[in-house]
Amino acid sequence: MSKPTLSDLRAFMAVAEHRSFRRAADFLGVARPTLSHAIRGLEDSLDVRLFHRTTRSVALTEAGTRLLGRLDPLLHDLDAALEDVTGEQGHLQGQLRINGNDVAIRLLLRTVVPEFLARYPGVELDLVAEGRLVDIVGQGFDAGIRLGEAVPKDMVAVPLGPDIRFLAVASPRYLAQRPAPDVPDALTRHPCIRQRLPSGKRYRWEFSKRGQSVEIDVPGTLTLDSSPLMVEAAIGGLGIAYVPEPYARAALDDGRLVSVLEDWCPRIPGLSLYFPGNRHMPASLRAFIDTIRELRDQFEALAPSTPAVLATSSSAGAKAG
Template identity: 65%
Template sequence: MPRPTLNDLAAFSAVASQRSFRRAADTLGVSRSALSHALIGLEQNLGVRLLNRTTRSVSPTEAGNRLLERLGPVLQDLDAALDGLTETGATPSGTLRINANKSGARLLLGHVVPRFLERYPGVELDLVSEGRLVDIVEEGYDAGVRLAEAVPRDMIAVPLAGEVRFIAIASPAYLGGHPPVTTPDDLRQHSCIRQRLPSGKRYRWEFSRRGEDITIDVPGPLTLDDNDLMVQAAAAGLGIAYVPEAFARKRLRAGQLVTVLDDWCPPEPGLMLYYSGRRHVPAALRAFIDILKEANPGLVDEGRG
């Protein structure tokens, strides 16, 4: 049996992890037809079906999943070794494109971007801030910034900030005139300030305590799409809001707001900078990640992939 080539295995890994011939072809810089022929040849050489294909989808078979699980770390180690060789002595240049939400862009501008631009004047940084979650590979970005829970499973993630905690808040005046809130189900009897996500959907509030997870599509006459506005509305006595703690901290200290359901609001992993581990990491991105780690020495672990 002919031994599979490294290109064939990388092609399989890209298709199986992204579940799309089109996205994998764009990532690898080859045509979809060439990629399809390579995968057919790989399956024939191995004598086993690796992918289930339909006109609308592609997914790994059981054998494909086993191969992908073993193959992923090997390809990542190889990429890292090659990056170390090709980038030795190289000065980062060109354009580095990063897609981030507003909070992530703000953190980068405060702690990382000034150092990066001063140290690498030959790099043009294109930092796009938007709420919607995009496919960074498909849309041509080198990296993205989102909360850990939103990072795709096949990406390499680098912590940008510490844990984040979402809290339920309301004004003392509002709570004084309504029933107490002791469990998430009590929210169904309250006016809640709902959140519209960039996708257009309303956010369903998520709570967790001692292994019990609850998700609620809360009721309420007011829907907003900005955390600052939600905090403002809660302080005005319009209902209960659910926001990252940092947005409400000032008004909490001033006594304009109080929290409810504290024991149902544990901290979660925070913002991550993430990138595809299935292709060569550009020198500019590697330099950016190094500076990010300098700025956040307590947050240095890279995960997933």
């Protein structure tokens, strides 16, 4: 039996992580037939089937799952060791993959990314913006960026900006026709502008005051999947919306919107970069975090004026229904 090469094992890891030969080939920068040939060669050399393949899906076999579990920490440690060697020489190389919501990635592009790429031109920075919360380890990312509430408990978090809050808002014209709610339960008597999350679920509005927490699946005949559109609908008098404060700030300042239940809307932790604490930290990620810390004042100055994304908070993801 011929021994598999490191290239064969990395090909297997890519297909296992992406669950797709096409996506894995794109990730590796090779042709799909080349990748398929490499996997067939690996299976032949090991004399075991690693994937169940259909025209629509790719899934690991039991043997493939065992191999993935053994290879993942080994290859990660190998990559970390190689990065440490190059880092010691002052020439970082390799790829740094970070997953975040759209707002987080925009903030990075305006603050940290230019400085980081100027300092470390040998690092390939792969930033992926998506609304849904993903398993960064399972999807092959070195780090993620989400609201503090969404960071998994087993991850190490580095705060990036100040706390934020969500506000219930309505137009003066709307409130002239109906009494403003004085407690969250009163929202059940109002047409509310509901929010659809990337998962397809609706967000349950959450409020808290003096240790008391309330979740409400508000009524309403209008559902949107965009906070800016929800603000626009509220300005138009279509009901009460519940949005991150920065989205509504301009309309609140000029009187087009009024906040209600404000004493039920406390601040929550803002954006944080997070990564697994039980793995060796790649030198490139350590350098990225150091750059963030050096530019923290610049980052925090932009963060309050940039709307945070509700759809990736733990409350929105886990408690929507």
